[in-house]
Amino acid sequence: MAKPAETRVSITDISVRRQPSASIAVVGSPNSGKSTLFNRLTGLRQRIGNYPGVTVERHIGTLKTDDRVVELIDLPGTHGLSAHSYEEQIAIDVLFGRMEGTQPPDAILAVVDATNLYQGLYLVQQLLELERPVVIALTMSDVARARGLDIDTDLLSEHLSGIDICSVVATTGEGINQLRNLLIDLAERPVPGPTSAWPELAAAAHELAESATVPLSIAEIERVLVDGATGANKHVLDCLGPDAATRVEHFRDDLFGLDPPLACEARVRYHWVREVLAEVQQKAPPFYSWRARIGTFLNRPVPGTIGLFLVMAIVFQAVFAWATPVMDLIDSGAAVLGSATSARLGDGAFSSLIADGIIAGVGSVLIFLPQIIILFLFIILLEDSGFLARAAYLMDRAMRAVGLSGQSIIPMISSFACAVPGIMATRVIPNRRDRIATILAAPFMTCSARLPVYALLIAAFVPATKVGFLNLQGLVLFGLYMFGIVGGVLTALLIRKTALRGPKPSFALMLPEFRRPNIQTVLMQLWGRARVFLYRAGTVIFAVAVLVWALAYYPRATDIDPLLTENEVAAAQLEQSWLGRAGKFVEPAFEPLGWDWRVSSAVIAGFPAREVVIAVMGTVYAVGDEADEATLSKRLRAATWPDGRAVFTLPMVIGLLIFYACCLQCAATLAVIRRETGGWRWPAFAWVYMTTIGYVGALLAFQLL
Amino acid sequence: MKGNGNTLAALKRGQKGIISFVDASDPQVQRLMVLGLVEGAEVELAGSALGGDPMEFRLFGCGISLRQEQARHFTVSALEAGG
Numbered sequence: 001m002a003k004p005a006e007t008r009v010s011i012t013d014i015s016v017r018r019q020p021s022a023s024i025a026v027v028g029s030p031n032s033g034k035s036t037l038f039n040r041l042t043g044l045r046q047r048i049g050n051y052p053g054v055t056v057e058r059h060i061g062t063l064k065t066d067d068r069v070v071e072l073i074d075l076p077g078t079h080g081l082s083a084h085s086y087e088e089q090i091a092i093d094v095l096f097g098r099m100e101g102t103q104p105p106d107a108i109l110a111v112v113d114a115t116n117l118y119q120g121l122y123l124v125q126q127l128l129e130l131e132r133p134v135v136i137a138l139t140m141s142d143v144a145r146a147r148g149l150d151i152d153t154d155l156l157s158e159h160l161s162g163i164d165i166c167s168v169v170a171t172t173g174e175g176i177n178q179l180r181n182l183l184i185d186l187a188e189r190p191v192p193g194p195t196s197a198w199p200e201l202a203a204a205a206h207e208l209a210e211s212a213t214v215p216l217s218i219a220e221i222e223r224v225l226v227d228g229a230t231g232a233n234k235h236v237l238d239c240l241g242p243d244a245a246t247r248v249e250h251f252r253d254d255l256f257g258l259d260p261p262l263a264c265e266a267r268v269r270y271h272w273v274r275e276v277l278a279e280v281q282q283k284a285p286p287f288y289s290w291r292a293r294i295g296t297f298l299n300r301p302v303p304g305t306i307g308l309f310l311v312m313a314i315v316f317q318a319v320f321a322w323a324t325p326v327m328d329l330i331d332s333g334a335a336v337l338g339s340a341t342s343a344r345l346g347d348g349a350f351s352s353l354i355a356d357g358i359i360a361g362v363g364s365v366l367i368f369l370p371q372i373i374i375l376f377l378f379i380i381l382l383e384d385s386g387f388l389a390r391a392a393y394l395m396d397r398a399m400r401a402v403g404l405s406g407q408s409i410i411p412m413i414s415s416f417a418c419a420v421p422g423i424m425a426t427r428v429i430p431n432r433r434d435r436i437a438t439i440l441a442a443p444f445m446t447c448s449a450r451l452p453v454y455a456l457l458i459a460a461f462v463p464a465t466k467v468g469f470l471n472l473q474g475l476v477l478f479g480l481y482m483f484g485i486v487g488g489v490l491t492a493l494l495i496r497k498t499a500l501r502g503p504k505p506s507f508a509l510m511l512p513e514f515r516r517p518n519i520q521t522v523l524m525q526l527w528g529r530a531r532v533f534l535y536r537a538g539t540v541i542f543a544v545a546v547l548v549w550a551l552a553y554y555p556r557a558t559d560i561d562p563l564l565t566e567n568e569v570a571a572a573q574l575e576q577s578w579l580g581r582a583g584k585f586v587e588p589a590f591e592p593l594g595w596d597w598r599v600s601s602a603v604i605a606g607f608p609a610r611e612v613v614i615a616v617m618g619t620v621y622a623v624g625d626e627a628d629e630a631t632l633s634k635r636l637r638a639a640t641w642p643d644g645r646a647v648f649t650l651p652m653v654i655g656l657l658i659f660y661a662c663c664l665q666c667a668a669t670l671a672v673i674r675r676e677t678g679g680w681r682w683p684a685f686a687w688v689y690m691t692t693i694g695y696v697g698a699l700l701a702f703q704l705l
Numbered sequence: 706m707k708g709n710g711n712t713l714a715a716l717k718r719g720q721k722g723i724i725s726f727v728d729a730s731d732p733q734v735q736r737l738m739v740l741g742l743v744e745g746a747e748v749e750l751a752g753s754a755l756g757g758d759p760m761e762f763r764l765f766g767c768g769i770s771l772r773q774e775q776a777r778h779f780t781v782s783a784l785e786a787g788g
Contacts, residue, residue, distance in 0.1 A: 080739050118765035119741050147766075263729035266738035274745060277765075295768075301755040393761065393770045394754045400772075406759070430736075506733035506775065508740060511761055511768030 020062060020071035022187035023103060025095060027127060028111030029119055030077030031386075031512040033139035035059075036170040036521045037111055038074040041180065046524075057528065058102075065184050072183075073105060079119060081126045081219060082227050082262060085430040095130060096220055098232055106187040107133040114144035114151060114167065115513075117281060121273045122266075124160060125195050129202070129219035133189040134163050135182050141167040141175070143515075150282040159276045161192035171518050194218065197272035201225065201265075204251040211241035225251055226261045294514055298390065308394050311387065312413070315378045326370040334363030349553065357549030360615055362542055371448045373530055375417035379410075380525050384517035389509055396507055402489045403496030405429070405507045408438040412488065415445035419669045421529065423676055433500040437492045439673055440686055443664050444488030446481045449611040453660050454480055456614055460633030461653040476657075483661050487693070544608035544667060551579040552605065552616065571621070579605055579616075593659075593695070594652035594702040596641060603659075610665035651705035655698030662694035711783070713762065713776035716750040722781030723747050734778045740769060742779060 028034035039046075042061025059074040075094055076087035083089035090099070097104025110127050112120030127134055138144075144151065153165040164182050168175035194202045204225060205218035212221075220236050225248060229237040237244050256264045298304040338355040345351030382388045388410050396406030407429045415422030422442045429435040446454075458473050465472045496502075557576050564572065574580045575597075583601025590600045598621060606613035614632075621635040639647040664670065664687050673683040709715035716722055724746050729735055741764050742748070749763040761770045 082739065084736055084739075113767075116765070116767045119767065122739070122741065149766075260729050260732075260735055262732075262735040263727065263738050263743075266735070266741075267743045270738075270741055270743045271745060296752075301753060301757075304752075305755050393759055396759045396770075396772070397754060397756055506736070507759060507770070507772050508733070508737050508775070509770045510740070511770050513768065 020069045022106040023071040023073060024107045024109050024183060024186060025105035026072055026074045026109045026111060027091065027095065027123070028077060028139075029079050029113070029116075029123060029510075031510060032077065032111045032113045032116070032120065033170055034077060034111040035074060035525075036518045037137060037139055037168065038072060039518075039521050039524055040170045040173065040176055041183075042072055063180060063183055065180075068184050070184060070187070072109070073102075078123070080123055081223060086427050086435075093232065096217075096232070098235075105132065107135075107183075107189075109183060109186075110134055110136045112136055112138055114138040114141045115147065115149065117151070117277060118270075118273060121276065122269050125197050125269055125272070126219060126222075128161060128163070128192050129194050129205075129217065129222060131191050131217040131219070133186050133191055135179075135186055136160070136163060136165045137175075137179055138165060138167045139170055142169045142172070148282075152280045156276070156280040159280070160195060163192050195272065198265075198268045200255060201268075204255060208240055208244070208247065208251070211244070212239050213241065214239045216240075224248060225255065226265050228252075228261070304390070304394050308391050311382070315375070315382075318374055318378065323370040323374055327367050330363065330367045330370070334359055334366070338363075352553055353546070353549060356553075357546050358542070360545070362545065369530065369534065372417050372421075373526065375414070376421070376529050377522070377526055379414060380522050380529075381517050383410075384515075384522060386512040386514050389511050393509055393511060400504070400507075402493045403504075404434055404437060404441075404492055405431075407507070407509065408434065408441075408492075411438050411442055412445060415442040415447060418447050418449070419443045419445065419666065420672045423669070423672050426676065431502075431506065433496070433502045436677060436682060437495050437500055439676060439682065440495055440689075441488035441492040443666070443669050443686065443690065444484045444491060444662070446484040446661070447666075449609070449666065450480075450484075450660055452611055452614055454657065456633060457653055457657055460636050461648060461650060480657060480661055483658070487662060491689075544612070548579070548605045548608070548612060548616070551582070552577050554578060574601075592703065593655055593698045594647070594649065595656070596639070596647050598639070599647065599656070606665050608665070608667040610660065610663070613660075613665075651702045654705060655701035658697035658701055659694040662690050662697060664690040709773070709777060711780060713748060713750075713771075713779040713781055714760070714773045716748075716760075716762075716781065716783065718750050718752060721747060721749045721784040723784065724779050725782050726780040728778040728780075731778065733775065737769075737771060737775065737778075741765065742769070747784070748779075748781065 026034060026038050038059065038061060041063055045063075046059060046061040061072045061074070063070050063072055073094065075091040078088040078091040081092055081095070083092050093099040094102055095105065095108075108127050108130065110120075110124050112124060124134075124136060138151070138153070151167075153167065157163060157165050166175055166179045166182055168179055170176070201222055202218060205221040208221050208225075209216055209218060216236060216239060220233075221240070224233045224236050224240075227233060229245070229248070237248065240248070252261065255261070298307055338359045341359060342351050342355040345354065379388070382391070391413075392406035392409050394406070395409040399406050399408055408426075410428070411422045411425040413422075414425050419442045422445070423439050426435045426438045426442070429438060454477060458476050462473045462476050467475055552574055554577060557573060561572075575584075579601050580597070582604055583597040586600050586604065587595075587597045590603070595603070598617070602613045602616040605616040617636070618632055621632065621639060636648050637646075641647060670683040670687060673686060674680055677683070713722070713724070724742060724744050727734065727738060727742070727744060729738060746764060751761045751763045751768060753760045758773045759770045760773060760776055761768055762776075763769075
């Protein structure tokens with residue numbers, strides 16, 4: 001069995017490391033406060049890794065007393081044991097022990113939002129049928145109390161086969177110690193029976209279980225009965241004996257008649273929940289708070305929409321304004337380090353590899369980290385405060401016009417920083433067609449790696465004249481952002497009308513009340529995402545940097561005119577390097593676009609990571625290592641064809657900008673599309689499609705303007 | 706276009722209703738039932754996005770949003786007039 005890759009975040013106590021005696025799955029619906037509780041329980045004793053073959057993060061933490069250690073696994077949020085999205089499927093696979101490399105959990109911690117017992121108890125009913133010891137943590141008990149919701153936990157426990165129920169407030173730590181004590185020996189506690197909600201279904205499952213060839217929980221058999229023998233349930237059916245299929249069909253007829261089974265299950269289980277709630281929960285009096293008032297205000301269509309645009313404007317302002325000082329610092333740091341290295345190591349291949357390849361290459365990734373951290377910080381804050389769900393709700397109508405749903409807005413917004421986390425954010429979209437259409441639209445959004453290319457070309461070739469009260473350069477930059485948005489939207493529309501034609505995407509979204517995000521949870525998420533970005537993008541870009549360096553460095557010529565300046569020598573070396581030769585080789589293909597071999601080779605070098613193009617242009621146009629952008633833009637303006645015509649004419653520059661706005665020059669994005677779609681088909685399509693559009697766009701701009 | 710009739714889509718802001726029938730043939734509607742929109746549940750319209758679609762409902766104190774066309778699958782008996 002493949003062992004999942006894991007990275008230790010922190011070790012608080014390395015001397016006392018015992019094997020955990022049990023593993024406990026932390027299960028709850030999204031927004032139940034599950035992650036905050038998990039962080040509170042385990043603190044920094046966490047490992048973040050991936051489930052093998054899937055990109056959903058796996059959080060494992062430990063909990064210990066003097067003589068015992070138990071392991072907690074934080075599962076993705078799910079409303080029940082029938083999966084409706086990729087993340088829910090993972091939570092369910094882990095619970096049923098179907099996830100490769102992960103043992104089935106020994107016990108279950110069910111996280112239920114005290115203000116939303118209605119949905120929480122639906123999930124708890126199903127968890128009780130897993131035949132494992134269960135304990136319930138009632139989160140947000142303080143909010144429930146403030147609302148006047150009085151929950152009789154003793155009576156509730158009686159309805160739930162006598163399992164322990166612990167009221168907690170994860171933000172203040174109230175009830176946490178009591179919960180820890182319950183968890184530490186939970187696995188040895190008796191297995192609770194099912195609730196009285198649906199004895200007929202439980203009886204049918206028990207009867208089928210008698211002929212099972214391997215031990216199965218009644219929850220698993222119930223999924224076959226309700227959801228049918230699809231997907232992973234087929235395996236369960238095979239374990240139920242020879243004539244299982246006909247017996248299951250017989251039970252399904254008896255239990256559901258002509259009604260859709262899932263609808264039957266929801267009716268029966270929620271009917272039971274309502275009866276229990278009537279007994280255990282005092283109905284809340286009318287509830288007023290600042291959160292509720294903001295919520296009520298933003299429920300009105302116009303203030304809600306204006307509020308959304310205002311918040312997005314602030315976020316973009318922050319991403320670009322706050323990050324600049326740190327980015328400049330990293331930029332000059334890398335430059336200083338690079339020249340110090342070449343000064344110390346002298347000339348030669350090794351020195352060049354370290355300075356021009358590794359330091360410049362890795363520096364070009366690190367430089368985007370400040371922007372990405374700020375953007376992530378805002379996105380996590382917006383998500384944890386309940387704002388993003390509201391953005392999806394407010395934008396649904398607009399997104400529907402292009403065949404997507406409001407849920408696609410979050411990945412699109414994230415992609416303005418970087419398409420990689422943007423594409424990972426598509427996991428919450430339940431429908432696969434919507435998800436792929438969103439994944440294909442995301443790379444069109446102007447990411448932070450396109451920005452330096454735009455900034456260079458605009459500063460060099462677009463005059464800083466005023467158009468009304470606006471600056472033409474700013475206007476062009478804004479136009480390029482709009483171009484990306486329109487490109488993405490048209491792509492989504494096109495793909496939903498052709499290859500991914502299908503029914504209109506559904507839209508059902510839980511809208512949590514506004515709440516104050518928990519600092520610890522926000523910081524831990526931020527660290528997790530920054531780490532994943534650094535690791536994933538860093539490894540790819542590192543390899544690419546070394547590769548591009550080698551292509552631009554070898555083979556070395558020895559017969560260079562000694563009278564040339566250092567910069568001219570570098571240019572001459574580059575011209576006959578593999579990269580320069582490749583540029584010359586493809587020059588005929590790019591000549592109709594107005595690009596000479598230098599631009600072509602820079603563009604080729606930029607295919608694995610588009611920001612590389614600036615560094616390569618710096619070298620190709622013989623500015624040398626000390627190039628700042630002002631000199632580079634002067635050199636670009638002076639560049640000519642052999643017959644003396646200028647290379648960088650306005651039509652050619654516009655074409656080049658269009659090419660960069662479209663072309664998918666990012667190996668990290670391609671890799672993440674492959675992982676998220678499970679094959680090379682979609683990344684290959686995206687690459688060919690976007691490159692073709694970029695080429696044709698640049699061609700039209702150069703030939704027609 | 707199918708009329709809103711006496712479905713969830715016809716509720717006014719602040720108005721409450723009890724779901725009396727769900728047209729459950731559509732799998733997307735079944736998904737909404739798993740989230741708690743079943744016969745017997747009391748639902749209040751809390752608000753809507755621009756143009757009245759999608760709509761936001763309160764269901765036992767929690768917010769849930771759906772589109773008008775999905776809301777039309779749920780027949781309700783209105784409890785009180787909203788404003």
